[in-house]
Amino acid sequence: MKAAIFDGIVLGLQYGLLGVGLTLVFGLAGVLNLAHGQLAVLAAIIAALTIDAGSSAGVAALVGILCAAVIGLLLDRTLMQPVYRLRGESRVLLGLLLMLGVAFVIDGFLEWRYPIEALSLRIGGDPVPILGVNMRVGSLWASGIALAAGAALLFFFRGTTTGRAVRSVIQNEEGAQLCGINPAFVRGLIFALSGALAGLVAITRSMTSPVTVTEGITLTTLALIVAVVGGLGSVSGAFLAGILLGIVDRVSSFYIGTYITTIFLLAAAAITIVVRPAGLLAPRR
């Protein structure tokens, strides 16, 4: 049981990192990025190809993350422009459909050109005992990176002028404009950041299990569940939801079986929507 919970926390930190990129873009731009998981896989494959070309793992990881950030920015500057001209429901719908298209394109391209490519960044070393549970080195690295990323995000949003400007646009776009803040700049920044986070989660995930070209849809679904449970737009909510769902995932597969975990995760999301429609830590409005 203790091992299952520890595994759940390790997994949950990855879930949090996955969900936070999706939740930020939704909170800011009203776009549900259904290509978030595919963007992560794309970063993983770019990193794998960079390694194949003779690069070190560290450089390859940076290349993958950077490419995902650039693709995020490009999506904002091109495909998302007609979305921003709409308001309310039609905005959410168009953004969702366009991003679904992007997901299909990335999936199709990767399965066509690189069907057997995968990223696996094994980190060697003996398991490290923590409170009596043997933890793999790769898991510890992945968790450490996710925690550091979460802390960096919280510092960015609470403690920096630019981070405050991002939150101000999320809370009241017109008010932000009247303070001299350019919402278009903030959107580009957050799309790039979200892309980089997708790339980062692909890298940390590959430290515990290979990231293959078909994994995009799984990652997108998980990101959606985490974002819904955590409250769309909430950074700390995404990490809290990620950890809770990670524990649900591991404990249910430990006691019942892996086949049931997705159903449990979806049930957790459904219960959250019923009990707390705005998510665990959703901003009160």
Place this chain on the structure above:
Amino acid sequence: MARSSVSPSRTWPTDGWTVADEILALDGICAGYLGEDVVHDVSVTIAEGEAVAVIGSNGAGKTSLFRAVCGLLATSSGRVRFGGADITGSKVHRIARAGLAYVPAERQLFPEMSVRDNLFLGSYPQRPDPERLELVFGLFPRLAERKRQHAGTMSGGEQQMLAVGRSLMTNPRLLMLDEPTTGLAPKLAAEAYAALAELRSHGLTVLVAEQNVPLALGLAERGYVLENGRIQLAGTSAELVGNPDVRRAYLGVS
């Protein structure tokens, strides 16, 4: 957009008002929604250091006019000049950074952020100037007491103070307020205008849209009466107060 301190020479006739030191000039502004104008051919000139009121009833087009000036509503014709530069069609954030501060009636605060963070965002992208912050806290001691409170949990009067405070942090050359007394009890409304009068004494140029005509004309030197999106009357505050139509329509005197 350069902040020019040199007053430009006038290049078009405005409303016949002689203005030496023009800061804002509207020339034949038309604006509206979905192709339907609600503001028709409005021309207004304001000089540096003046206080001017735009009075009119609900739905007269005051808010639409103000939104058109600060870039939130597209103009269908006419020009807006601010500080000598043509700002017609400029982006809202650029106009704000040029020194035109707009306080909407809805206040548009950041409800999940503290009073302090709301004020800090006013000085974006610069670091907040401690002297300005002192000025705001001096004007509204309530805000100093509640630095850490979330804006969304404050009372209407406090939110109005915060909205004005935040706009002052942008270091404005012109402060435009839309119905600053909306939802305020008479005592609080009078206090809000007392604060505006103090800002006037610091030399700030103020343009206020108001239904509460006695308060507005008490602050302003002159005013415009807006009806159905058109300027019906312009004059000094004394002239307007003495005008029988204004008295009947806005002052409840027959």
